[in-house]
Amino acid sequence: MSTEHPTGTAAPTDPLDLAGIGIGPFNLSLAALAQPLTGLRTAFYDQRPAFHWHPGLLIDGATLQVPFLADLVTLADPTNPWSFLSYLRSRDRLYPFYFAERFHIHRAEYDAYCRWVSENLPALHFGHQIDAVRWNSSHAVFEIDSTHLDADGEAEALGRSYARNLVLGIGTAPHVPEALRPLAETPAAPVLHSSDYLDHRERLLAADHVTVVGAGQSGAEIFLDLLRARPEGRERLHWLARTPAFAPMEYSKLGLEHFTPDYTRYFHALAEPVRDALVPGQWQLYKGIDHDTLAAVHDELYRRTLHGGWPDAVLTPGVRVEAADRAPGGGVTLHLAHAEQHTRTRLTTDAVVLATGYRERRLDTLLAALDPYLCRDDAGRPRVDAEHRLVLDPAVTGSVHVQNAERHSHGVGTPDLGLAAWRSATILNSLTGTTPYPLPDRTAFTTFGLPHPTAPAAATAPHAAPAQQG
Numbered sequence: 001m002s003t004e005h006p007t008g009t010a011a012p013t014d015p016l017d018l019a020g021i022g023i024g025p026f027n028l029s030l031a032a033l034a035q036p037l038t039g040l041r042t043a044f045y046d047q048r049p050a051f052h053w054h055p056g057l058l059i060d061g062a063t064l065q066v067p068f069l070a071d072l073v074t075l076a077d078p079t080n081p082w083s084f085l086s087y088l089r090s091r092d093r094l095y096p097f098y099f100a101e102r103f104h105i106h107r108a109e110y111d112a113y114c115r116w117v118s119e120n121l122p123a124l125h126f127g128h129q130i131d132a133v134r135w136n137s138s139h140a141v142f143e144i145d146s147t148h149l150d151a152d153g154e155a156e157a158l159g160r161s162y163a164r165n166l167v168l169g170i171g172t173a174p175h176v177p178e179a180l181r182p183l184a185e186t187p188a189a190p191v192l193h194s195s196d197y198l199d200h201r202e203r204l205l206a207a208d209h210v211t212v213v214g215a216g217q218s219g220a221e222i223f224l225d226l227l228r229a230r231p232e233g234r235e236r237l238h239w240l241a242r243t244p245a246f247a248p249m250e251y252s253k254l255g256l257e258h259f260t261p262d263y264t265r266y267f268h269a270l271a272e273p274v275r276d277a278l279v280p281g282q283w284q285l286y287k288g289i290d291h292d293t294l295a296a297v298h299d300e301l302y303r304r305t306l307h308g309g310w311p312d313a314v315l316t317p318g319v320r321v322e323a324a325d326r327a328p329g330g331g332v333t334l335h336l337a338h339a340e341q342h343t344r345t346r347l348t349t350d351a352v353v354l355a356t357g358y359r360e361r362r363l364d365t366l367l368a369a370l371d372p373y374l375c376r377d378d379a380g381r382p383r384v385d386a387e388h389r390l391v392l393d394p395a396v397t398g399s400v401h402v403q404n405a406e407r408h409s410h411g412v413g414t415p416d417l418g419l420a421a422w423r424s425a426t427i428l429n430s431l432t433g434t435t436p437y438p439l440p441d442r443t444a445f446t447t448f449g450l451p452h453p454t455a456p457a458a459a460t461a462p463h464a465a466p467a468q469q470g
């Protein structure tokens, strides 16, 4: 395996201005808004061979949960060439979209739009896994070590590049509850995470009985897709959820103002314990099921009663899967506990789909060499300032911004596509020290917080000196 310097820069004396790690929607938005800034030399890296947005969940008919204006650029700069409407024009599909009157586009269309941007934007490098970053104080640059992967993901070369600033957009990874991990990691066991649903759909449809665990949007979409595909009267489906109900996502217009820059600023200025107490209680803002999907599930269940009888589909909330093991005959036995009844039972099923969500990918692995410079909050999480920049020891003169790794400091809007363009613009304004993207002072009708809070929270002090290490 040869060591060569990847695309970008060959020496610390000729660094990039900005290197982006991860090319999901958030760093793609940043790359699209950075492109017109000709003075800014950028490069973005992703370990995957090409852009694909949640390919395992591009279920037919599934739509985005946000309006199409939440594309990569429009809410910061509607004139930017990488907007969703520009994509439609490039495909001669503006009139069909105009008459479609679709505010929430198909997930598959959003994926295609982002891929169009990723295939046409310069400075994007797929097949580059970033292994580590470190601070090179003598040249005041970050060193970025990478492994070049071929189309099958095999390593073919090592590389290093240099940049004055970094942005981490490494996204989220599927979460599998501890109790189910051993089975989920056993290839033969029919236990899979919802993120791989479409790869296993045929196998699931052939299974005699299927259990879906989790009452978020993915769980609902998968249950609905399986229900629609199963023969009437022989559905043989269970849908289990820990939540007390199969609850709707908060989608009221004032409720949605929690996904605005105003709320993000308000949340960031709160004291750490207050922030930590707030997020779990806001679960219906980011964990519920959209109304249309819930209605479609009920419609399909109702339709299946038209000829008499009830569908063989069991929907039970308030249930926790405590353990799981292989059942004789190849299925899985789930050990269930009911939160309110305080009862336990076992369910034997032939396949399990874990719609158990995602967790922010840990930054620590990538940032291990930067750990001495990282300022952490009381819970040991990296401190992130109002401009989405990690709070680092002043010895590090470069900046490291994060995207979708800061729910603890910026709140429920962190993974929301509706804040992508605004956050990217905030980062570019802070990086350039100018304001290429003027942003609105006000974005919500709700006034979050009182006009002049008496004691500002300490957490926001940027570049605070780190506590003595060791």
Ligand SMILES: Cc1cc2nc3c(=O)[nH]c(=O)nc-3n(C[C@H](O)[C@H](O)[C@H](O)COP(=O)(O)OP(=O)(O)OC[C@H]3O[C@@H](n4cnc5c(N)ncnc54)[C@H](O)[C@@H]3O)c2cc1C
Residues within 6 Å of the ligand: 021, 022, 023, 024, 025, 026, 027, 045, 046, 047, 048, 054, 057, 063, 064, 065, 066, 128, 129, 130, 131, 169, 170, 171, 172, 218, 358, 361, 366, 403, 404, 415, 416, 417, 418
């Ligand atoms: C099924 C699904 C549907 C969603 N729908 C919506 C929606 O409708 N509306 C909404 O607002 N939000 C939605 N979200 C939430 C959120 O917008 C998405 O999760 C979004 O993909 C997050 O984008 P991202 O850029 O942070 O990360 P990701 O899309 O997770 O991309 C991160 C990228 O980083 C790369 N990467 C990671 N580590 C490295 C490394 N070391 N080196 C190189 N590359 C690396 C990965 O390969 C990946 O490509 C949805 C989430 C899911 C799972």
